[in-house]
Amino acid sequence: MTKSYQKYRSRIIFISSCVIIVWLCLSIRLIKIMAIDSNHYRQIGFKQSQKQESLNAVRGNIFDRNDVQLTKNIIHYSIGAHPQKIENKNKLASDLSKITGRDINYYLNRLNNKSSFVTLESKIKRSLGEKIELELPILIAERKSRRSYPHANIASQIIGFTNSDDSGLVGIERQFENYLSGTNGWIVKQINVAGRRGSFHKTSLPRKNPIDGSNIQLTIDIEYQSILQEELQRRIEESDAKGAMGILMNPQNGNILAMASLPDFDLNAPSASPLENQKNKVVTDQFEPGSTFKIVAATAALESGKISLSDEFNCEEGKVVIDGWTISDHEQFGVLTFPQIIANSSNVGVIKIAQKLGKDPLYNLSRNYGFGSYTGISFPGETQGVLKQKRDWSHMSLASVSIGYEVGVTALQIASAYASIANGGVLLKPQIIQQIINDKGKVIYSAKPEPIRKVVKAETMSIMKDILGKVINEGTGYKADIEGWSIAGKTGTALKYMNGGYSKKYISNFAGFFPSENPQIVGVVVLDEPNYGLHWGGYGAAPLFKRIAQRIINLDDSFEHHKSIKKDKKIKIASKKYTSPTPLSTKNIFSSYTDGYTITPDVRGMSIRKAKSILIKNKLRPKFSGSGKVIWQSPAPGTKKAPGSLCIMGLD
Numbered sequence: 227m228t229k230s231y232q233k234y235r236s237r238i239i240f241i242s243s244c245v246i247i248v249w250l251c252l253s254i255r256l257i258k259i260m261a262i263d264s265n266h267y268r269q270i271g272f273k274q275s276q277k278q279e280s281l282n283a284v285r286g287n288i289f290d291r292n293d294v295q296l297t298k299n300i301i302h303y304s305i306g307a308h309p310q311k312i313e314n315k316n317k318l319a320s321d322l323s324k325i326t327g328r329d330i331n332y333y334l335n336r337l338n339n340k341s342s343f344v345t346l347e348s349k350i351k352r353s354l355g356e357k358i359e360l361e362l363p364i365l366i367a368e369r370k371s372r373r374s375y376p377h378a379n380i381a382s383q384i385i386g387f388t389n390s391d392d393s394g395l396v397g398i399e400r401q402f403e404n405y406l407s408g409t410n411g412w413i414v415k416q417i418n419v420a421g422r423r424g425s426f427h428k429t430s431l432p433r434k435n436p437i438d439g440s441n442i443q444l445t446i447d448i449e450y451q452s453i454l455q456e457e458l459q460r461r462i463e464e465s466d467a468k469g470a471m472g473i474l475m476n477p478q479n480g481n482i483l484a485m486a487s488l489p490d491f492d493l494n495a496p497s498a499s500p501l502e503n504q505k506n507k508v509v510t511d512q513f514e515p516g517s518t519f520k521i522v523a524a525t526a527a528l529e530s531g532k533i534s535l536s537d538e539f540n541c542e543e544g545k546v547v548i549d550g551w552t553i554s555d556h557e558q559f560g561v562l563t564f565p566q567i568i569a570n571s572s573n574v575g576v577i578k579i580a581q582k583l584g585k586d587p588l589y590n591l592s593r594n595y596g597f598g599s600y601t602g603i604s605f606p607g608e609t610q611g612v613l614k615q616k617r618d619w620s621h622m623s624l625a626s627v628s629i630g631y632e633v634g635v636t637a638l639q640i641a642s643a644y645a646s647i648a649n650g651g652v653l654l655k656p657q658i659i660q661q662i663i664n665d666k667g668k669v670i671y672s673a674k675p676e677p678i679r680k681v682v683k684a685e686t687m688s689i690m691k692d693i694l695g696k697v698i699n700e701g702t703g704y705k706a707d708i709e710g711w712s713i714a715g716k717t718g719t720a721l722k723y724m725n726g727g728y729s730k731k732y733i734s735n736f737a738g739f740f741p742s743e744n745p746q747i748v749g750v751v752v753l754d755e756p757n758y759g760l761h762w763g764g765y766g767a768a769p770l771f772k773r774i775a776q777r778i779i780n781l782d783d784s785f786e787h788h789k790s791i792k793k794d795k796k797i798k799i800a801s802k803k804y805t806s807p808t809p810l811s812t813k814n815i816f817s818s819y820t821d822g823y824t825i826t827p828d829v830r831g832m833s834i835r836k837a838k839s840i841l842i843k844n845k846l847r848p849k850f851s852g853s854g855k856v857i858w859q860s861p862a863p864g865t866k867k868a869p870g871s872l873c874i875m876g877l878d
Contacts, residue, residue, distance in 0.1 A: 283408030285371060285392055286439030288385055288399075290448040291481075291660055296385055297399075298374040303355020305347040306366040309337050318362065322346065325357055373399075375493035381451045382493045383506040384444070384485060384605075384658070396496075396504050398442065398658075401606050405662055408439035438665035445481035445660045445673070450474055453777045454484040458751070461770045462488060465734075465756035472751040472774070473508050473637050477645035477739060479675040480654035482603075483747065485638075487511075510607040512634035513752070516720030517571045517702075517763060518737045519630030521643065521690065522595060523580050524568050526587040528689055529682045533579060535689070537564050541574040549621040553577065553629070556719075556762070565693050569701030571717060573629045580628035588627060589616050594681045595643040596653050597635055602678070603656040611635045630720060637735075641750045644715075644737045647691060648745035650684040652677050695742050704843075706738055706768040708776055714742035715771065717763030722755070731755045734766035740775055749774060759870070826873060828863035830856050837875060845869035851876050 288296045305322075312318055319333035326347065336344045346365070349372060359367035373388045386397020393407065394400035411434040458470040471487035487507035491499035505511070527533040541562055544555035559572050567575030580588055592598065598613025612634030614623065626632040638656060646653045655676035662671040681687075694714035697703040702717045715738020721728040734753040739745040751770045753760070760766035824845045829837035837856050841848045849872055858876040861867060 281411035281413050281434070281436045282369065282371065283410050283436035284438040285373065285388075285408065286406040286441045286665075288406075289441065289443045290381075290446050290451075291444060291483075292447065293443070294448045296375070296377060296381065296444070296448070298376060300372045300374045301352040302349045302370055302372050303347070303352065303358070304345065304368045304370055305350065305355070305358055306343055306345045306368070307337065307364070308343055308366075309339055310342065312337060312364065318364070321362060322358070322365070325361070326350065326354060377448065378492045378494060379490050380448060380455060381446055381486070382490050383487060383504060384446060384451075385493060386504075387493050387496050397506070397606070398444070401604060402442055402659075402662075405440040405442065408665065409437040411436035440662050440664045440670065442662050443660045445476075445483065445657055446485070447483045449781060450484040450778060451486065453774055453781070455486045455488065455490070457770060457773045457777070458486060458488045460773075461751075461753060461766070465753055465760040465766055467753045467757075467760075467766075468755040469507075470751070470753050470770075471508050471511075471637055472749065472770075473641045474774070474778075475641045475645055475656065475748045477648035477654075477745050477748045480642075480645065480657045481660070481673070482656055482658045485509075485658075506605065506607070508637040509603065509605050510609055510636075512609050512611045512636055513733050514631050514633060514720045514723060515635050515640060515735055516630040516718040516733065517573075518640055518716050518718030518735055518750075519597075519633060519635070520568060520571065520576050520628070521647065521694075521716060522591045522597075523576050523583070523588060523628040524564075524693065525595075525647075525682055525686060525690055526583055526591040527564065527579050528686045529591070530583060530587050532583060533564055535564055538562065539564070539567060539575050539578045541567070541572050541578075544572075544574060546574045546577055546625075548577070548625045551622060553625060565696060568693050568716075569696045571697075571702045576628050577625045580624050585616055585619060585624050588624065589613075591682075592627070592633070594653070594679060595646065596639055596678070597633060597643070601636075601638055601642055601656050602676075603638065604659055608638075609634075609636060611639055630718060637750045637752055640735075640737050641748050644739060644750070645748045646681045647687050647694070648714075648739040648742075648748055649687075651681050651687040653679050653681050691742055691745075694738070698738070702762075702764040703736065703738070703768050705764055706736060706772045706775075708740070708772060708779070711740055711775075711779065712742040713740045713772075713775070714738055714745075715768075717768055719761060719763045732758075732761035734761050734763050736763050736767035736771045738771055740779075747775070747778065765870075823866045824869050824871075826859075826861050826863055826865040826867055829859060829875065830863070832856050834877065841873050846871055846873045849874045 285299055287298065290296060309315070315334060315337040319330050319337060322333050323330040333346060336346055355367055355369065358365060371392060373392060375382075375385065375387070384397055386394060386399035388394050388399055394403040399406065413433045454472050454474060458472055461467065462470050469488055472484070473482065474484040475482050485506065485508050487505065489499070489503045491503040496504065538561050541555065541559035543560065544558040546553050553573050555572050555574050557570070559570065559575065562570065562572060562575050564579065567579065592613050598611050600608055600610045614632065623632055642653060642656055655678055657673045657676070659671070660673050661669050664670050691714050694716055695712065697716055698707050698713045703715050706713055706715055715736060718733070718735040718737070720733045722731045722733055723729070724731070732755065734756050735751065737748070737750045739748040749771055751767050751774070753766045753770070756766045826846065827840050827844050829840055832840070833855055834850060838848045846867065847870060851874065856875045856877060860874045
């Protein structure tokens with residue numbers, strides 16, 4: 227042994243002993259792992275070779291009342307990759323290019339990205355996504371569902387739409403998100419040795435199946451909805467109105483058959499239109515209705531027993547002063563009976579009726595009709611309107627409320643109120659959901675009529691129907707008349723309250739129902755700021771209602787033919803100066819009125835009263851010169867003239 231070895235012998239022995247001890251420990255540990263704990267570590271390795279993936283639920287669809295599909299789910303794929311885990315990027319890019327048809331350089335550029343994850347494709351077709359998932363398992367293929375709306379603008383504000391995560395944002399999509407969305411599941415998949423996902427699932431591995439969303443069937447009729455929107459748009463263009471809205475309802479059960487406000491938007495491209503267009507203003511926006519609200523005073527008068535059908539009121543030649551304010555009629559009326567006042571929409575007459583009643587019956591009937599309260603419709607954003615408490619009424623309020631001012635109503639509330647007249651006095655909750663069906667095909671909700679309250683006696687409503695029929699047959703609503711059919715309704719014209727005062731802009735509206743003997747449809751239409759001349763409810767909104775009703779009658783043979791309302795001996799409309807509103811000015815007021823021209827009738831040889839009646843019925847304004855019978859007229863008989871034109875008659 228060298229001196230050096232002798233010098234470091236103890237140190238060498240110590241180090242060698244440590245090495246031997248460490249080796250022995252490692253050997254023992256290895257033996258334990260391989261022989262004793264092998265099953266335990268095999269299970270750990272097995273679990274590490276598994277991956278849990280989400281199984282997305284399929285969103286439920288929305289249908290109309292006749293099972294027409296209003297929404298569709300388009301399956302698509304999103305393709306991604308982890309660039310650092312891909313060895314041969316050129317080959318992968320080439321293989322992917324062959325499947326999709328996209329240039330290979332596009333994929334190479336993205337695969338050479340330094341990011342930990344890159345998206346190679348988004349929203350590609352289902353067939354391509356499934357092919358990529360099968361042939362290129364190293365890529366991450368995520369299956370998604372995209373909502374599509376086959377009818378674009380039709381019922382867009384009702385249906386609503388979803389966001390990129392397939393969650394409802396507007397309308398029914400939002401209101402019934404919990405039913406439509408369903409519940410996602412998950413699946414555990416095995417990963418192969420190369421770290422790639424296999425396309426197989428072992429039955430022994432855990433799995434939770436998704437619960438698909440429920441389908442929702444609406445009360446909406448897509449055909450009625452299309453008619454409503456088409457005619458609203460047509461009238462906007464004719465009247466140069468700022469907008470329009472309308473609703474059709476079944477008065478017997480409260481089912482909403484159509485509902486729209488224009489301008490609207492395309493459900494497949496909602497961002498292309500202003501956000502305001504997404505509002506369903508039939509439900510969300512209130513307005514002062516004017517004369518369509520006169521049903522409250524009329525019903526209160528009948529129900530109270532204080533006023534009879536034969537009672538007469540002096541309408542003061544069309545003017546009355548209340549608390550220093552002058553309220554005018556559209557015409558100069560003298561003495562009118564109660565039914566005549568409603569048929570001719572005399573503000574002065576209705577105010578005098580209200581004054582005789584007092585504020586309590588007027589307020590209580592307004593509440594009974596549902597004004598100032600939520601209807602309870604299953605739709606987001608409903609406003610309750612405005613009906614001030616009696617203690618907050620001013621000296622003007624009794625008069626104002628009776629003729630449809632100082633109140634805020636929605637088109638939905640107006641429709642519900644008129645529906646209660648049509649069905650004999652029952653205020654119903656408006657329904658827009660017919661039924662909800664779960665993923666197993668089981669009906670989990672089915673709508674039934676929901677009475678809110680009895681408004682007044684059925685006998686009272688029967689008389690109201692007759693009075694509203696007279697509005698069409700002999701009053702301001704004659705432009706809503708359909709030959710061979712019994713129509714009942716009321717016109718409304720109101721100044722818009724803007725910027726702290728009443729403007730020179732108008733709301734033109736009409737509410738009615740048909741057939742009046744057995745009403746099947748209630749309709750309300752509203753024009754926002756139409757041109758002067760068409761601002762009158764009788765000239766702007768009434769013809770719009772007529773067009774809609776005519777098209778529905780022609781479309782749906784389930785409607786039974788009804789003849790015009792028979793004359794009720796109890797309700798007589800005496801002769802009057804005019805049966806339709808006379809515009810304050812005739813300058814270009816009918817320039818955009820395209821309902822068609824009227825043919826000047828031959829009234830020569832007739833009395834003033836008879837000639838006047840015929841000319842008004844033919845949409846012409848009479849003017850007389852002299853006395854006696856008509857001996858000449860201008861324009862000549864048979865002349866084509868725009869509605870509202872002046873016809874001068876010489877008398878002998």
